Amino acid sequence: MQQAIFIILALLTLGAALMTVITRNLLRAALWLVATFFGIAAIFILLRAEFLAVAQILVYVGAISTLIIFAIMLSRGIMDPDQVRFNGQWGVVGGFAALLFVVLAVIVTRVPWPAAAGGAPVGDAPADAIARLGAAFVGPYAIPFEVASVLLVVAMIGAIIIARERE
Known part of the structure; x- marks a missing residue:
């Protein structure tokens, strides 16, 4: 099921x-x-x-x-109706997509996955997994976490400035 x-x-x-x-x-x-x-x-x-x-x-x-x-x-x-709808690169993109699909299919079928070989069952996480994730955010990963948050704030400020310039 x-x-x-x-x-x-x-x-x-x-x-x-x-x-x-x-x-x-x-x-x-x-x-x-x-x-x-x-x-x-x-x-x-x-x-x-x-x-x-x-x-x-x-x-x-x-x-x-x-x-x-x-x-x-x-x-x-x-939303311009005169926008170009076709750029002639569908064949190249389709070829690369097919190649990527074949490569990924070969990789997935040939890798010895631990869960398939009797490893740890999927979904059984420790009870304190979220607490450990939170501790990691304020411990060794505090700097990357803060950099990501500052990047998001800068992106929002930039979007607001761009929106106000057009008014």
Whole structure:
């Protein structure tokens, strides 16, 4: 049952990701990206990683998607009907995508995965995993965590300045 749910969620997530890539309207592509992020969060829930699911929704769906949609709305000429719809590179991109798919398929089938060989079962995390993650954020990873937060603040300030200049 759990495997069937995983397959359904994976197919829905991959479908949303595919629509993100092939949709020509940038705003619709961003909305498909939101659906992809929700699908990833659902897979995290299925894997009993509830904290990662909540973080996925808060950070990616809440913040990153909002930032992407905000950037699309501030861009000029995105909704221009005279915009070029085809650039002639579909063959090259399709070839690289097929090559990447084959390489990844070969890697996935030839790597001896520890979970498949009787390793630790997926989803059994220690009870204090979130506490250890929090301790890591204020311990050895405090500087990278603060740099990332400052980068996000600078990006938001830059977006506000760009928006105010256009008024």
